Amino acid sequence: MSLNSKKRKLDRSAQDNVYFESYSDVTIHEEMIADKVRTNSYRLGILKNYKAIKGKVVLDVGAGTCVLSIFCVHAGAKKVYAVEASAIAEQAKEIVKLNKMEDKITIIKGMLETAELPENVDVIVSEWMGYALLHESMLNSVLFARDKWLKPGGCILPSVAELYIAPINDPVVEDRLNFWSTVKDQYGVDMTCMYDFARKCIMMTGEIAVNSVTMEDVLSHPAKFAELDLHTVTTEQLESVKGSFNCECFGSSSVNALCIWFSVTFPGEDRPLVLCTSPFKQETHWKQSILYLDEAVEVTQDTKVAGEISMSPSVKNPRHLCVHLDYSIGKHTNKSKTFSMGDGYPDPE
Amino acid sequence: MSLNSKKRKLDRSAQDNVYFESYSDVTIHEEMIADKVRTNSYRLGILKNYKAIKGKVVLDVGAGTCVLSIFCVHAGAKKVYAVEASAIAEQAKEIVKLNKMEDKITIIKGMLETAELPENVDVIVSEWMGYALLHESMLNSVLFARDKWLKPGGCILPSVAELYIAPINDPVVEDRLNFWSTVKDQYGVDMTCMYDFARKCIMMTGEIAVNSVTMEDVLSHPAKFAELDLHTVTTEQLESVKGSFNCECFGSSSVNALCIWFSVTFPGEDRPLVLCTSPFKQETHWKQSILYLDEAVEVTQDTKVAGEISMSPSVKNPRHLCVHLDYSIGKHTNKSKTFSMGDGYPDPE
Numbered sequence: 001m002s003l004n005s006k007k008r009k010l011d012r013s014a015q016d017n018v019y020f021e022s023y024s025d026v027t028i029h030e031e032m033i034a035d036k037v038r039t040n041s042y043r044l045g046i047l048k049n050y051k052a053i054k055g056k057v058v059l060d061v062g063a064g065t066c067v068l069s070i071f072c073v074h075a076g077a078k079k080v081y082a083v084e085a086s087a088i089a090e091q092a093k094e095i096v097k098l099n100k101m102e103d104k105i106t107i108i109k110g111m112l113e114t115a116e117l118p119e120n121v122d123v124i125v126s127e128w129m130g131y132a133l134l135h136e137s138m139l140n141s142v143l144f145a146r147d148k149w150l151k152p153g154g155c156i157l158p159s160v161a162e163l164y165i166a167p168i169n170d171p172v173v174e175d176r177l178n179f180w181s182t183v184k185d186q187y188g189v190d191m192t193c194m195y196d197f198a199r200k201c202i203m204m205t206g207e208i209a210v211n212s213v214t215m216e217d218v219l220s221h222p223a224k225f226a227e228l229d230l231h232t233v234t235t236e237q238l239e240s241v242k243g244s245f246n247c248e249c250f251g252s253s254s255v256n257a258l259c260i261w262f263s264v265t266f267p268g269e270d271r272p273l274v275l276c277t278s279p280f281k282q283e284t285h286w287k288q289s290i291l292y293l294d295e296a297v298e299v300t301q302d303t304k305v306a307g308e309i310s311m312s313p314s315v316k317n318p319r320h321l322c323v324h325l326d327y328s329i330g331k332h333t334n335k336s337k338t339f340s341m342g343d344g345y346p347d348p349e
Numbered sequence: 350m351s352l353n354s355k356k357r358k359l360d361r362s363a364q365d366n367v368y369f370e371s372y373s374d375v376t377i378h379e380e381m382i383a384d385k386v387r388t389n390s391y392r393l394g395i396l397k398n399y400k401a402i403k404g405k406v407v408l409d410v411g412a413g414t415c416v417l418s419i420f421c422v423h424a425g426a427k428k429v430y431a432v433e434a435s436a437i438a439e440q441a442k443e444i445v446k447l448n449k450m451e452d453k454i455t456i457i458k459g460m461l462e463t464a465e466l467p468e469n470v471d472v473i474v475s476e477w478m479g480y481a482l483l484h485e486s487m488l489n490s491v492l493f494a495r496d497k498w499l500k501p502g503g504c505i506l507p508s509v510a511e512l513y514i515a516p517i518n519d520p521v522v523e524d525r526l527n528f529w530s531t532v533k534d535q536y537g538v539d540m541t542c543m544y545d546f547a548r549k550c551i552m553m554t555g556e557i558a559v560n561s562v563t564m565e566d567v568l569s570h571p572a573k574f575a576e577l578d579l580h581t582v583t584t585e586q587l588e589s590v591k592g593s594f595n596c597e598c599f600g601s602s603s604v605n606a607l608c609i610w611f612s613v614t615f616p617g618e619d620r621p622l623v624l625c626t627s628p629f630k631q632e633t634h635w636k637q638s639i640l641y642l643d644e645a646v647e648v649t650q651d652t653k654v655a656g657e658i659s660m661s662p663s664v665k666n667p668r669h670l671c672v673h674l675d676y677s678i679g680k681h682t683n684k685s686k687t688f689s690m691g692d693g694y695p696d697p698e
Contacts, residue, residue, distance in 0.1 A: 071536075
């Protein structure tokens, strides 16, 4: 091993440490469990699939506080292996004990990739979705678990993930840019020249923002640009998740960003259960991910907003997300922009 | 110079870089100028002191967008030297030009400590206050400017700073701790054992929180524990700003934190103008600084909350703040706790 590749390996594990440490604080678990859309969807998605779970062996990937493992026991699981790399595993042990499920749930503290299970499993359950679905790249661990531990014909919950995109007008950013022209009236100081600087700091950094988009600010029907079947998708395919979109604006407005979100689906005999993080649905802690254009573009009814989007793990840190966008808005054709999402999303409130 | 002290020196300047870079983004300047209490107080405080400013030479320490320099020109200043170390100095130049004040305001890009002024000044104006007054330690630069550049008998705006403390009940933290006992009703999973872990993560870290305290949550009259006269206070005195407090609770409640805030005063012939960041006044971007106790203490009417507080720059990073508290609440006597405030306050919203 060359010094260089050794260094890269050390860096990688340091990145993993930063990632897992972020899950050792109470705030993130409180936020996830307090997210009723998320937790109730998983609860119902698991209970709905009781036929697949009852009397069976389950693997919970990234179990956190073990809440999904406990739902699986509620659904009749014979045994659940709960793998969790962060220090929250200690609290999970107490929770399992308090709920008198020590005989059913075995907590394995460590990374999924190195965990040793005593047997193969019938079901994998995992809440692996990051901001914009793929931030944190945790899906790789689920696929690793599937390929190593899932019995043939086994079940993955949820089983499908979909990605959506739509043009939006973010009024907060508009207001922030226009703020500088209000300073003269307020204090007698002309600061209109700050507009361009503000636009550079707010819209041109290429950082993906995580924030709540109001449905009124969505300017067209959303376009689905990617679908991942968790039973078949490969780690190689996750290196670049891409798709195209073609939207037509509802009416006159100003597009200053594209917004992306995701849904995941639990299979169901009658009908599947969908956990959807769309701006048209009840808010979740994932909110939406916002890709600001360098400048706003005026649109009218039927103006086309079309293009291609590709999402990849960042080269520097595979848990970070890189998004490349090629797009046209009406007559503004052949534009492109690259975005990234690092640690620490979203801004806590 | 030993390698060690050289290293320390490099670290110190790296810390300064982090500090000054944080002021090169638009968000912080937008927040400060949009803070009407702050900006209007400075505007009125400066205009009120027109007799000291008219026809005189002013130094603006940490000028930012130069808004205070422009107020000084409005008040009749002959000349303003605006010293600013961060990249926002470039925008300040444009603003000064746009307001046609290039002949009155000279922007000096660099640190105050190394800036060369062509003359001594009659007035120093500066908005140097950090969270809990002393976070960021910028007052040291104002004192340096005073000792090097202010003419004898010159004026400093504002001229006095005061620090206050009061016991509070923070209901958000109470709710966050109690959240874990609501999980069973919501999802059928008993998570009451998370209470202690949550308390450890939220109340026991010793990090100073910056947040808005509602006046109803303040449990006694506030106590003033320190006063700094900017004409006389020394850098050595800022190494440890301390004082005592003695509060009596209004009625039955639960103290889970002490809250600190500050005011600064502009002199005035008739009456001085006070910029106050108290929870009893209109909110500012400084909000209040909250020191959580390890656990809540029940109080009733007239329960004494008393003690001593000392504030110092952190040893590791002099721009960070360290607070030590010795206190008693009723029969809970001889308690003490140390707090710190690092970069990145408050959580942006």
